[in-house]
Amino acid sequence: MPLTNGDIGANPAHLLPGQKVMDYTKALEVLEKEYTSRDGLDAKSLLDSRKNGGLTYNDFLILPGYIGFPASEVALDTPVTKRISLKTPLVSSPMDTVTEHSMAIHMALLGGLGVVHHNCSAEDQAEMVRKVKRFENGFILDPVVLSPTTTVGEARQLKEKWGFGGFPVTENGRLRSKLVGMITNRDIQFHPSLDEPVTSAMSTDLVTAPSGTTLTEANAVLSRSKKGKLPIVDSDGNLVSLLSRSDLMKNLHYPLASKLPHSKQLICAAAVGTRPDDKVRLQQLVDAGLDIVVLDSSQGNSMFQIEMIKYIKEKYPQLDVIGGNVVTREQAASLIAAGVDGLRIGMGSGSACITQEVMAVGRPQAASVFNVSSFAARFGVPCIADGGIQNVGHIVKGLALGASTVMMGGLLAGTTESPGNYFVSREGQLVKAYRGMGSIDAMEDKKAGAGGKNSKQSNAGTARYFSEGDRLLVAQGVSGSVLDRGSVTKFVPYLIAGLQHSLQDIGVKSLPKLRQGVLDGEVRFELRTVSAQAEGNVHGLHSFDKKLYS
Numbered sequence: 001m002p003l004t005n006g007d008i009g010a011n012p013a014h015l016l017p018g019q020k021v022m023d024y025t026k027a028l029e030v031l032e033k034e035y036t037s038r039d040g041l042d043a044k045s046l047l048d049s050r051k052n053g054g055l056t057y058n059d060f061l062i063l064p065g066y067i068g069f070p071a072s073e074v075a076l077d078t079p080v081t082k083r084i085s086l087k088t089p090l091v092s093s094p095m096d097t098v099t100e101h102s103m104a105i106h107m108a109l110l111g112g113l114g115v116v117h118h119n120c121s122a123e124d125q126a127e128m129v130r131k132v133k134r135f136e137n138g139f140i141l142d143p144v145v146l147s148p149t150t151t152v153g154e155a156r157q158l159k160e161k162w163g164f165g166g167f168p169v170t171e172n173g174r175l176r177s178k179l180v181g182m183i184t185n186r187d188i189q190f191h192p193s194l195d196e197p198v199t200s201a202m203s204t205d206l207v208t209a210p211s212g213t214t215l216t217e218a219n220a221v222l223s224r225s226k227k228g229k230l231p232i233v234d235s236d237g238n239l240v241s242l243l244s245r246s247d248l249m250k251n252l253h254y255p256l257a258s259k260l261p262h263s264k265q266l267i268c269a270a271a272v273g274t275r276p277d278d279k280v281r282l283q284q285l286v287d288a289g290l291d292i293v294v295l296d297s298s299q300g301n302s303m304f305q306i307e308m309i310k311y312i313k314e315k316y317p318q319l320d321v322i323g324g325n326v327v328t329r330e331q332a333a334s335l336i337a338a339g340v341d342g343l344r345i346g347m348g349s350g351s352a353c354i355t356q357e358v359m360a361v362g363r364p365q366a367a368s369v370f371n372v373s374s375f376a377a378r379f380g381v382p383c384i385a386d387g388g389i390q391n392v393g394h395i396v397k398g399l400a401l402g403a404s405t406v407m408m409g410g411l412l413a414g415t416t417e418s419p420g421n422y423f424v425s426r427e428g429q430l431v432k433a434y435r436g437m438g439s440i441d442a443m444e445d446k447k448a449g450a451g452g453k454n455s456k457q458s459n460a461g462t463a464r465y466f467s468e469g470d471r472l473l474v475a476q477g478v479s480g481s482v483l484d485r486g487s488v489t490k491f492v493p494y495l496i497a498g499l500q501h502s503l504q505d506i507g508v509k510s511l512p513k514l515r516q517g518v519l520d521g522e523v524r525f526e527l528r529t530v531s532a533q534a535e536g537n538v539h540g541l542h543s544f545d546k547k548l549y550s
Contacts, residue, residue: 039063040524043401047370054364056349057394058533063524065507074500075510078404079382080113081292081320081341084267087111087256088496089399089511091384093409094118094271094296097434101128102417103488105135108266110492111256113405115294116270119437122281125270126288132268133289139215139232141263143242146183146198147173153194155183166229169202170239179231179239182206208233211240215264218243265289269322271296274304279311292320296437298347298355298476300324301331309338325386327368329375336379345372345403346387351410352436353387355476366401373402377515392498399499399511400518410434414482415491422484435479494549 014021022030040063047055078089090112092099096119099107104114116128134140144158146169159165165185170177181202191201207225209218211234222230222243230243258267269292270285272278282293293312295305300323312321323335324344332343346369348355348362356362365388373383385398386407398406412418413434425431485491506523508514517523528536538544 038521038524040526042521043370043518043523043525046525046527047367047401049367052527055366055527056364057366057388057390057397059366059528060397061526061528061536062397062400062502062506063526064505065523067504067507069504069509071497071500071504073509074503076111076496076499078399078511080384080405081322081382082380083320083341084292086113086258086267086405088492089395089403089405089499090492090495091115091269091405091407092412093386093407094294095409095413095435095437096120097420097432098409098413098418100419101131103412103415103419104128104132104268105266106417106488107492108132108258108268109254110488111254111258111496112492113258113267113269113292115292115407116268117437118271118273118278118281118296122284125281126284129268129270129285129288129290133265135266139218139263140242140244142175143168143239145170145173145175145177145239147171148180148197148199149173150198151194152188152191152196152198152201155188155198156194159185159188166244167198168229168231168239168242169198176234176238176240178237179206179208179233180204182229182231184228206231209243210235215243260291267291269294273297274302274308278308282312282316286316286319290319292322292342294322294344295324298325299331299361300326300344301334306334306338309335309340313339322384324384326372327363329371332372332376332381336376336381340381342382342384343372343376344384344386344407345369346385346407349387350436351388351390352434352478352480353476354436354478358476366397369398369403370401373404377402392495392502395495395499396502396506400506400514400523402515402518404511410482412485412488412491414485416487423481425481430484431481432484433479434482436476440479490549497549 046052046060076088077085079085080091088111090107092103092107092112092114094115094117096117099114099117101116104116107114114132116125116132118125144167146155146167148169148171150169150173155167158167165188167183168179169181169183170179181199181204183198183202187201187203207221207227208231209221211232213221213232218230218232222245228245231239232241232243234240259265260267268290270290271294272282272285273296285293295308297305305323309321309323312319320341321339322342322344323338323340325346326332326335326343327345327347335343346365349365365385369383369385376383382404383402384405384407385403387409389395389398389406389408389411395406414432418432420433422430422432503509503514506514508517508523514523538546
């Protein structure tokens with residue numbers, strides 16, 4: 001008779017009466033021989049709409065695999081277009097309460113990508129792109145150059161405009177003219193007269209490097225010189241480019257930064273519409289150094305977008321084009337055939353979007369991402385999962401279903417780098433304004449038309465939802481506020497660390513291996529009932545503090 005406590009001796013207790021206990025060392029062998037299919041569901045069975053309906057991210061979980069490596073070894077490199085890859089799969093949305101130059105700069109520094117919104121004048125958007133491209137460079141090929149007649153006061157104004165204060169001075173105030181000095185913030189900060197020329201304050205004892213110097217060699221000279229800027233000059237002493245010490249420091253602090261390999265400039269994307277005026281806008285963005293253009297439309301499968309894609313690919317072959325939004329294979333096929341370099345997936349799943357409710361058109365996001373990305377992958381077209389992202393888990397699920405990157409709006413809107421000011425809500429919490437681009441507030445914003453009579457025609461919100469000709473605007477989004485999340489310099493690293501730990505739990509060391517594992521049926525899934533969703537969240541506590549990172 002087995003003992004109920006202590007040593008059970010020679011009479012072991014059985015889990016089931018009469019059950020033969022097998023040799024535990026044979027567990028893996030039995031699993032392989034007797035269980036023909038893996039636990040859980042493969043992605044195709046999970047996302048079968050005829051059996052399970054249209055699923056969202058909350059409707060399923062990814063089953064754990066085997067951990068045989070530290071989370072720090074997980075690589076998150078991924079393509080965002082056919083030609084451009086990022087170190088992290090995170091993209092900020094082109095919304096006027098999410099991405100302007102500050103967000104685009106910091107997303108790029110952290111390994112992701114920011115898409116500058118177009119609910120503003122073409123000049124303002126081009127200026128934002130220019131700020132991103134100037135922010136961190138290897139060799140600055142188009143530095144701001146002053147002439148000897150520029151005043152100290154004008155130099156101060158330029159510092160306020162550009163955010164930096166070190167300018168080369170040449171004989172005629174242009175690049176490829178003879179370098180005569182450098183004017184820095186220290187030179188003009190306490191200068192007694194703002195009307196005197198910069199030649200009265202500039203430094204003439206310069207350390208330069210000859211044209212043809214490599215970036216590594218130039219960095220070494222700059223490190224030894226203890227100077228803030230290193231002018232690169234040709235054999236005649238003419239200025240050809242510039243190198244900045246602050247960029248060296250950024251390389252140390254932001255090793256994942258999304259940069260072009262040849263110029264070391266940050267990668268910048270911007271959104272445009274599909275109207276004739278947007279061709280003029282696009283030219284200004286290209287002149288400012290744009291790398292990726294995102295065609296911004298709630299329903300991308302239109303004659304307007306297809307024509308725009310063909311126009312861009314013919315006129316700007318060096319420019320990568322991301323089309324969308326799409327949620328079906330049929331939509332995607334039209335844009336792929338037109339020549340897009342990437343696709344944006346999602347319709348009505350954003351936190352501030354009511355398209356599915358008002359228009360009865362759209363698709364649950366998980367179903368959209370899986371069906372479109374699996375089709376687009378056959379043509380080598382990367383996809384962005386746009387919308388429905390509320391936490392790290394949703395990011396992982398979007399990537400597991402085939403997206404190469406995810407786009408976030410509301411998740412980033414409360415950060416320091418998003419446009420707008422903080423205010424205190426009625427509940428006493430620090431919040432920031434956030435609105436969908438289909439909201440009445442966004443569609444009536446007059447910044448895009450510079451306050452002119454044709455503001456509605458130039459508005460990004462009305463264009464995105466094909467409403468620029470409507471006398472009565474029908475909202476497809478709402479306006480609200482989001483809680484303060486602090487700086488993206490802390491929030492995005494939290495998202496990256498969470499992604500790495502999640503992939504570690506799944507048992508894959510990179511995003512390509514995650515996608516391949518899903519394709520091969522090695523990575524498995526499980527449906528979640530409503531009760532399972534409640535169980536998987538915080539429950540049974542009287543109160544709790546949900547602090548996500550420290």
